[in-house]
Amino acid sequence: MGHDVIVVGLGGMGSASAHRLAAGGLRVLGLDRHPPAHDQGSSHGGSRITRQAYFEDPAYVPLLRRAGELWDAVAEESGRHLVDWSGGVMVGRPDGPTISGSLASARYWGLEHELLDAGQIHTRYPTLRPSDADVALVERRAGSVNPEESVRAHLDLAGRYGADLRHGETVLDWTATDAGVRVRTERATHEADRLVLAPGAWAPDLLADLGVPMQIERYVQFWFAPSDPAAFAGHPVYIWEGPGGRQFYGFGLGGDGTVKVAFFRGGDVCDPASIDRTVHPGEVEEIRAFAAPHVPGAVAEFVRAKTCMYTCTPDHHFVIAPHPAHPAVTVACGFSGHGFKFVPVVGEIVADLVTAGSTSHPIDLFDPARFSARSTPAHSTHFGEHVA
Numbered sequence: 345m346g347h348d349v350i351v352v353g354l355g356g357m358g359s360a361s362a363h364r365l366a367a368g369g370l371r372v373l374g375l376d377r378h379p380p381a382h383d384q385g386s387s388h389g390g391s392r393i394t395r396q397a398y399f400e401d402p403a404y405v406p407l408l409r410r411a412g413e414l415w416d417a418v419a420e421e422s423g424r425h426l427v428d429w430s431g432g433v434m435v436g437r438p439d440g441p442t443i444s445g446s447l448a449s450a451r452y453w454g455l456e457h458e459l460l461d462a463g464q465i466h467t468r469y470p471t472l473r474p475s476d477a478d479v480a481l482v483e484r485r486a487g488s489v490n491p492e493e494s495v496r497a498h499l500d501l502a503g504r505y506g507a508d509l510r511h512g513e514t515v516l517d518w519t520a521t522d523a524g525v526r527v528r529t530e531r532a533t534h535e536a537d538r539l540v541l542a543p544g545a546w547a548p549d550l551l552a553d554l555g556v557p558m559q560i561e562r563y564v565q566f567w568f569a570p571s572d573p574a575a576f577a578g579h580p581v582y583i584w585e586g587p588g589g590r591q592f593y594g595f596g597l598g599g600d601g602t603v604k605v606a607f608f609r610g611g612d613v614c615d616p617a618s619i620d621r622t623v624h625p626g627e628v629e630e631i632r633a634f635a636a637p638h639v640p641g642a643v644a645e646f647v648r649a650k651t652c653m654y655t656c657t658p659d660h661h662f663v664i665a666p667h668p669a670h671p672a673v674t675v676a677c678g679f680s681g682h683g684f685k686f687v688p689v690v691g692e693i694v695a696d697l698v699t700a701g702s703t704s705h706p707i708d709l710f711d712p713a714r715f716s717a718r719s720t721p722a723h724s725t726h727f728g729e730h731v732a
């Protein structure tokens with residue numbers, strides 16, 4: 345049977361891409377080496393922060409607005425619970441990147457937010473212990489997305505629109521010619537007009553010729569039983585910029601009575617084939633010691649932990665574009681540890697690129713050509729200068 349497009353990787357990004365492509369009427373073949381919603385890549389652990397006043401760059405905000413609409417629409421259409429809009433609290437020094445960046449995005453785009461001083465933070469959120477110099481940016485359009493449910497929802501919908509989804513089939517390599525694309529797996533050779541590559545942490549294997557340096561990093565998600573579970577019920581998600589600028593983040597109470605915390609950056613370089621998936625006692629002590637002064641009730645009793653991988657580009661911005669050397673191939677990778685909240689809009693962008701060759705979404709920031717020596721920067725980040 346002929347397929348219009350093959351999607352390699354059915355994790356966060358590939359599942360959403362398969363859904364949008366199939367919904368658009370294309371005959372989709374989806375391939376993944378692992379089972380649906382597995383825990384060997386980057387899209388597992390029950391929760392992912394979503395937020396809108398984006399400290400990384402204001403250019404992401406229009407995509408976040410669209411993603412917010414799509415999260416609710418996909419939840420509705422699939423009948424799965426995908427997002428808890430619990431609100432979000434960013435804590436740090438006023439001049440640190442977390443606060444100054446969040447504020448720049450909020451002001452540039454006129455996003456609803458509040459700025460609290462240390463006393464106000466502690467009054468409103470007794471679980472949080474800011475130091476006197478800390479402030480918080482609070483927003484309501486933030487919360488927690490469930491990554492496994494998102495993958496299942498998008499796979500369900502893709503299947504409903506006729507996609508042929510095959511798990512447990514590893515792609516070995518691919519070629520693209522004027523006549524179409526050919527994907528060789530350990531079982532078969534598949535042909536189609538177009539190819540989407542969304543391989544997460546395996547991107548360096550399948551995209552060696554993309555011209556984007558990607559570093560795979562190992563992170564640990566930690567679950568603790570809080571001292572007072574009721575205090576964390578319905579708690580907003582938070583990102584805390586602590587001593588030395590290091591960020592950790594956490595979530596409210598999950599269904600199993602635990603709360604999750606993790607470090608945002610500073611993970612060890614790894615490889616998906618050889619990553620150490622054991623979490624060591626020293627790592628539990630490190631996060632506990634870092635989080636305890638700020639959110640003491642959250643890290644009362646260690647329950648469990650799980651590793652996960654980031655696929656980092658040098659500037660931590662994504663890569664979403666036609667492959668520079670192969671117009672029939674669309675690439676979505678390098679999500680650098682902050683991609684999940686964008687999943688449904690990435691699916692929409694990929695479908696635009698596959699079907700029309702372009703998209704009306706702003707994606708200049710994600711151009712792989714930014715890493716090639718001859719390129720001139722397509723995007724400058726001077727939004728701050730336009731703030732009225």
Ligand SMILES: Cc1cc2nc3c(=O)[nH]c(=O)nc-3n(C[C@H](O)[C@H](O)[C@H](O)COP(=O)(O)OP(=O)(O)OC[C@H]3O[C@@H](n4cnc5c(N)ncnc54)[C@H](O)[C@@H]3O)c2cc1C
Pocket residue numbers: 352353354355356357358375376377378384385386387388391392393394513514515516542543544545546547550563564565606651652653654676677678679680681682683684685686
């Ligand atoms: C600990 C942790 C916390 C995070 N927190 C947040 C957060 O709070 N907010 C946020 O927005 N983002 C967060 N992220 C980032 C976000 O989860 C990722 O950006 C996102 O999950 C990446 O999705 P993906 O589709 O690129 O990768 P994946 O979901 O890993 O999908 C890639 C898929 O490709 C398949 N594959 C790869 N190679 C092959 C092959 N050769 N053949 C067949 N199949 C193949 C894999 O099996 C996999 O299923 C976090 C990530 C981690 C690890």
